[in-house]
Amino acid sequence: MRPLPSPALLVLLVLLAISARLQAQVSAADRPNIVWIMSEDNSKHYLRLFDPAGAATPQIEKLAQSGVVFDRAFSNAPVCSVARTTLITSCYGPRIGTQFHRRSKLAAMPEGLQMFPAYLRAAGYYTTNNSKKDYNAIEGAEVWDASSGKASWRNRPSDETPFFHVQTFGMSHESSLHFGAAKMQSEATQHDPDAVQLAPYFPDTPTFRYTHARYLDRMQTIDTSVGQLIAKLEADGVLEDTFVFYFGDHGGVLPRSKGYVYESGLHVPLVVRIPKNFKSLSAFAAGSRTAGFVEFVDFGPTVLSLAGVEVPEGVDGKPFLGKSITAAEVNARDETLGYADRFDEKYDFVRSLRVGPFKYIRNYEAFQPDGLQNNYRYRMLAYQDWRTRYHAGELNDMQSQFFRSKPVEALYDIENDPHETRNLAADPQHRETLLRLRGRLQQRMKAMPDLSLFPESELVQQAMDNPVAFGQQQQPRISRLLDTVDACLLPAPQAVDTLRTALDSTDPLQRMWALVACSSMGTDAAALAEIAKRLHTDDPHRLTRVRAAQFLAILGRLDPAPTIYRELASTNSEVEALEILNVAVFCRDALPSPQTIDADRLRFSFKVSPKSEVQRRVEYLQR
Known part of the structure; x- marks a missing residue:
């Protein structure tokens, strides 16, 4: 049997315990x-x-x-x-x-x-x-x-x-x-x-x-x-x-x-x-x-x-x-970055940079309206009411903008225009501010680098196990891709020459982003239509073929439906199928002459989950 500790030792142990508790309380209080x-x-x-x-x-x-x-x-x-x-x-x-x-x-x-x-x-x-x-x-x-x-x-x-x-x-x-x-x-x-x-x-x-x-x-x-x-x-x-x-x-x-x-x-x-x-x-x-x-x-x-x-x-x-x-x-901080990409089944690619009172927005797919269908969003009666009145011709220009193509870039003075309704991008008085914010956004996107210059389907296949390392490895390429899609910011003749070269690139993503830029330019890029016709059938890259068909549909020179049916049936990537379906909804709903997309002709090489974003698109196209 062990001897009991002495009274002096007991007092010492109690004091040590109290001291430890007090030290913990002091540490917590800090x-x-x-x-x-x-x-x-x-x-x-x-x-x-x-x-x-x-x-x-x-x-x-x-x-x-x-x-x-x-x-x-x-x-x-x-x-x-x-x-x-x-x-x-x-x-x-x-x-x-x-x-x-x-x-x-x-x-x-x-x-x-x-x-x-x-x-x-x-x-x-x-x-x-x-x-x-x-x-x-x-x-x-x-x-x-x-x-x-x-x-x-x-x-x-x-x-x-x-x-x-x-x-x-x-x-x-x-x-x-x-x-x-x-x-x-x-x-x-x-x-x-x-x-x-x-x-x-x-x-x-x-x-x-x-x-x-x-x-x-x-x-x-x-x-x-x-x-x-x-x-x-x-x-x-x-x-x-x-x-x-x-x-x-x-x-x-x-x-x-x-x-x-x-x-x-x-x-x-x-x-x-x-x-x-x-x-x-x-x-x-x-x-x-x-x-x-x-x-x-x-x-x-x-x-x-x-x-x-x-x-x-x-x-x-x-x-x-x-x-x-x-x-x-x-108090001296005056800059914030914003980004919007896919929201459920609806794709977009938008970046914003606010510096002080000015807000710069770059719409990389400017041809696509803000109001493009998203099933969950349109559960709200206000969304339905807005769109119904637009199609009935009951809205003024400001109220209609949500359902029309977006500007390629926008500049807003938030202090004087808090609702962002007056685009100052073409105002000569704000040219210096526009160029400064445009350049700053380009600099930040290249420095990140911004992975959205790769389609989501390719990121899923190549990057998600280490996205940061992938981005660093691909940084020079991402910089070139950004320069390509930003060519539409140049004066039209210069933009067409730059995009013509990009459409002949050995990089499939450079060809794809050149076509996206062409779509944003619309008729200003019509001189490139013949190249697009060749690419929409012969390009080895599926999304480049789809983007070529989209550009030609915007020009009114091609029915995009056969291309959409063909490319959907041939892809084994559910994410790539969703990217193609976004183009399908755009062509049906947002073109000046809407195109018929027959939902009964949509075929997939994989089983479509009933709760997937792909199924949401199919259900909408069936309506």
């Missing part, structure tokens, strides 16, 4: 908690705190009284999975292969890099997510201690453990506006539909007014939930140790917002409550506002900075709060 509260699908325009026409949100406004309002906060992408992947990786989607919504294949994380909560866990934080993820990259097992509808900071191993908690509220999701016509008659809104302020590009109809009023109601529901979560933090005695971020997970959600790089799709509300016990980590006083630009790639590094965790190399963002961050430096 590290704040961080909570993210996200509301789905809402731009800043629906909150009175950011826009006079928005809803009153007293709980979020109360957060602002104890924190800082970021008047220029931006998602980098206007749709859930791409935006959320940008948040969790702190990397631009087109650089790491996560730019498509819904992903066809998960992208591997960049070598040596983890999703940022993993670094918090390694530093002793308890990390929880409740509960939406929607990532386009492989997550890894180290990211969350808990991720479910029951995940909470309250489940951490001890009160001394610092925590990072993410809470998503879905009451403002796009689906909240998927109601039938009967509901407009039977369910009144709290906000008066006659009093809402519609965007000038919308038709002023009862459907749009009711939809807008209903969404303002949803924002007040969000506000109530924010207040309830704050009350829990306060009840637990941790509110003054916790940075609370409230923000939208991207813009939305009335038509021409979610899925589009306009301010309505990218400009999000952001409020950060600064806890009294850690106010030294904020360069901003309680109740202040800043116009400095912050974007989603910055959010992860900011959390790491607040936690005292080193920001890893290889991310694209930089902190806007933390010990070494000054207000002057944040």
